[in-house]
Amino acid sequence: MDDTPSTSRMDDVNMDQDDPDVHAPSTSSSAFGQAETGKGEKDGEKPKENLFECNICLDSPNDPVVSLCGHLFCWPCLHGWLEMRPEGHQTCPVCKAAISREKAIPLFGRHSKGEDPRNKAVPPRPQAQRTEQTRHANFNHNPDFTPFGFGGGNNGFHMTVGFGAFPFTFFAQTFGLLEAAPGHAQQGLVSKIFLWVAIILIFALIFIDL
Amino acid sequence: MSAPNMAFNRIQRELAEVAKASDAEKGIVSLEAKDGRLDHLTGVIKGPPSSPYEGGTYVLDIKIPPEYPFKPPEVKFATKVWHPNVSSVTGAICLDILRTNWAAAMTLRTVMISIQALLGSPVADDPQDAVVASQFKTNRSLFDSTAKYWATTYADAPSEVPEMKEKVAQMVAMGFNESDVRDTLSWSGWDVAKALEKLAPE
Numbered sequence: 001m002d003d004t005p006s007t008s009r010m011d012d013v014n015m016d017q018d019d020p021d022v023h024a025p026s027t028s029s030s031a032f033g034q035a036e037t038g039k040g041e042k043d044g045e046k047p048k049e050n051l052f053e054c055n056i057c058l059d060s061p062n063d064p065v066v067s068l069c070g071h072l073f074c075w076p077c078l079h080g081w082l083e084m085r086p087e088g089h090q091t092c093p094v095c096k097a098a099i100s101r102e103k104a105i106p107l108f109g110r111h112s113k114g115e116d117p118r119n120k121a122v123p124p125r126p127q128a129q130r131t132e133q134t135r136h137a138n139f140n141h142n143p144d145f146t147p148f149g150f151g152g153g154n155n156g157f158h159m160t161v162g163f164g165a166f167p168f169t170f171f172a173q174t175f176g177l178l179e180a181a182p183g184h185a186q187q188g189l190v191s192k193i194f195l196w197v198a199i200i201l202i203f204a205l206i207f208i209d210l
Numbered sequence: 211m212s213a214p215n216m217a218f219n220r221i222q223r224e225l226a227e228v229a230k231a232s233d234a235e236k237g238i239v240s241l242e243a244k245d246g247r248l249d250h251l252t253g254v255i256k257g258p259p260s261s262p263y264e265g266g267t268y269v270l271d272i273k274i275p276p277e278y279p280f281k282p283p284e285v286k287f288a289t290k291v292w293h294p295n296v297s298s299v300t301g302a303i304c305l306d307i308l309r310t311n312w313a314a315a316m317t318l319r320t321v322m323i324s325i326q327a328l329l330g331s332p333v334a335d336d337p338q339d340a341v342v343a344s345q346f347k348t349n350r351s352l353f354d355s356t357a358k359y360w361a362t363t364y365a366d367a368p369s370e371v372p373e374m375k376e377k378v379a380q381m382v383a384m385g386f387n388e389s390d391v392r393d394t395l396s397w398s399g400w401d402v403a404k405a406l407e408k409l410a411p412e
């Protein structure tokens with residue numbers, strides 16, 4: 001198929017659809033481009049609705065991800081699209097830039113904290129790419145949980161259970177010298193177990209001394 | 211959400227969008243669900259200006275697969291049209307975005323705009339109808355007037371093509387079916403003798 005002429009047509013159409021406010025997409029090649037400009041007032045009425053709609057379902061995005069080319073999708077929608085294409089031939093549904101699961105960045109809004117999409121029935125979003133520096137700002141989850149304690153850095157934030165520094169770390173945590181990371185259910189449980197072990201130890205030490 | 215539900219939700223949004231948009235001036239006349247069914251729609255577009263289709267009104271038959279928008283809609287002309295990329299028999303359209311170049315972010319509105327653009331700029335090297343495409347390449351003026359005649363006859367375009375009308379009337383007077391006469395004359399390059407041969411062999 002000769003796609004040269006039709007591809008240019010399609011691009012015009014896409015630009016128009018993508019962000020109607022920015023380009024009055026000089027569809028110069030086609031005879032009806034000039035009519036395109038009449039759209040402005042319509043979009044002005046509900047600008048927020050139009051800016052952040054998923055490019056596939058046209059609804060407000062559910063588990064939003066953004067492609068490297070900047071196009072917004074629900075993760076389930078983008079996943080559905082990627083599934084239709086063989087790997088290596090996956091393109092952005094809006095601009096046709098190369099795209100892949102790894103290159104989709106999840107977006108976490110203010111209220112998205114509790115909703116880990118990986119626990120849902122829908123296909124999981126790709127993980128955010130976090131660096132060491134941003135780590136202690138991200139309380140969401142801590143998948144790289146290590147059994148040996150290491151200090152979280154300057155602010156005394158402690159990421160791990162603290163087997164290594166036991167019993168000091170345990171005391172520190174128990175008495176609030178070091179702050180435990182919130183949202184760690186396992187850590188809470190382990191702390192409770194150690195609390196009892198430590199109490200027994202303390203009593204043992206006291207009675208041995210006596 | 212199941213796939214057909216996603217397709218239906220999207221179609222509903224698209225219908226609302228087309229209804230509120232001021233697309234009429236661009237040549238999209240309407241997009242409606244057929245008998246209230248969201249998997250079978252009817253789109254209406256205008257023939258583009260400065261083309262043989264100018265002033266014509268073209269009805270598109272649009273079927274929505276359950277996998278929409280991951281798969282493209284199936285679109286064909288319900289109105290007969292003489293165009294290299296449209297079958298003069300079935301109305302099937304050869305357009306890359308309806309096949310391999312479909313993208314899930316495209317909508318029925320963008321599809322209709324693309325089809326209207328295709329009417330205005332045929333791609334003879336990628337034909338759907340070989341007879342029409344070869345005429346487009348070899349005898350452009352005959353192509354233009356045939357396209358115009360079909361636009362007048364089938365799409366209510368205002369322009370008249372008197373010579374062709376006359377030839378049709380002449381053969382209809384011989385007792386042939388009018389629409390068969392139109393097709394056969396068009397396919398024979400308006401050579402009455404050739405058309406007669408095809409319509410009444412021996």
Ligand SMILES: [Zn+2]
Nearest residue numbers: 054057074077
């Ligand atoms: Zn979506």
Ligand SMILES: [Zn+2]
Nearest residue numbers: 069071092095
């Ligand atoms: Zn893109």
